[in-house]
Amino acid sequence: MDASPELPDLDDCGFVRVPAAVHGADPLWMSCEACGKSDHFWTDTQIHCRCGASYDHAVRPDGSTLPVSALTWVRFDDGPKQLASLEWDTTRVALLATAIIGVLGVIAWGWLH
Numbered sequence: 001m002d003a004s005p006e007l008p009d010l011d012d013c014g015f016v017r018v019p020a021a022v023h024g025a026d027p028l029w030m031s032c033e034a035c036g037k038s039d040h041f042w043t044d045t046q047i048h049c050r051c052g053a054s055y056d057h058a059v060r061p062d063g064s065t066l067p068v069s070a071l072t073w074v075r076f077d078d079g080p081k082q083l084a085s086l087e088w089d090t091t092r093v094a095l096l097a098t099a100i101i102g103v104l105g106v107i108a109w110g111w112l113h
Contacts, residue, residue: 007050008042015079016041017072018058029083030058030071038083043073 016030035051047055
């Protein structure tokens with residue numbers, strides 16, 4: 001791991017697909033060893049994570065290593081979003097909770113009167 005170059009926008013980051021050892025097996029997706037994220041990668045001659053980690057290879061679960069040239073960078077929108085670290089917008093969550101409580105209050109008031 002090396003110090004990473006200038007940090008790109010989060011929208012310019014994505015996932016790194018690691019070829020499976022067995023043809024037809026489910027794809028493997030790289031996770032950062034430093035921060036654990038799977039969706040904060042970008043690539044040039046190495047794979048970089050927004051946390052500052054850099055990789056010149058990936059390691060499969062069986063212990064075999066693959067160079068960067070064998071890895072595939074995948075845009076966020078085309079990758080496995082279930083692995084993403086989507087952040088909650090607290091303002092939107094608070095507004096949604098207030099709206100739900102308001103609707104439930106109106107329903108309860110209407111039901112009791």
